[in-house]
Amino acid sequence: MAALKEIYTASTEQAAQQALENFAAGESGPRYPAIVRTWRAAWSEFTPCLAFPPKIRKVVYSTNLIESINARLRKTTRNRGHFPSDQAALKVLFLAVRELITPKARDVNHVAAHWKKALNQFSLFFEDRLNVR
Structure with a gap:
């Protein structure tokens, strides 16, 4: 989904957090609550990846x-x-x-x-x- 791609391709942690909140508040969030819950539960494991340059990610x-x-x-x-x-x-x-x-x-x-x-x-x-x- 394009909305999820915005999360893992974000340039900063704040941008990724905003993309996750947009996903959760948008039309996909209520349809897929397990996805939102999974992203939030694994957030601390995901955010170190944002330190890498985009090509490595x-x-x-x-x-x-x-x-x-x-x-x-x-x-x-x-x-x-x-x-x-x-x-x-x-x-x-x-x-x-x-x-x-x-x-x-x-x-x-x-x-x-x-x-x-x-x-x-x-x-x-x-x-x-x-x-x-």
Whole structure:
């Protein structure tokens, strides 16, 4: 929802708080009270993220690699159904992972551009901990 995006993309904690209050008071708040309650309960864990530059925050909230890999593996095994042996199941999972890590020409430019901007921000923000070659 666009209203929630205003919260996690806010430039300051005050702006994020105002966006949350706008969401709660708007038409979505009464329809989704659990969302408002969850944001308020986790506010102290969320606000430290606002200290990071916008490019770093985008990488953090838009990338969930482990869930993506797990979903692909579940889909692969579900589509195959029954495996005659553990070795057969491992081979199918190996091939699925290999396909995931092999970059496709259409994906490389989009992902590389996204990560290059983020890497530049990481190198500035974590200068003492990141060695960019």
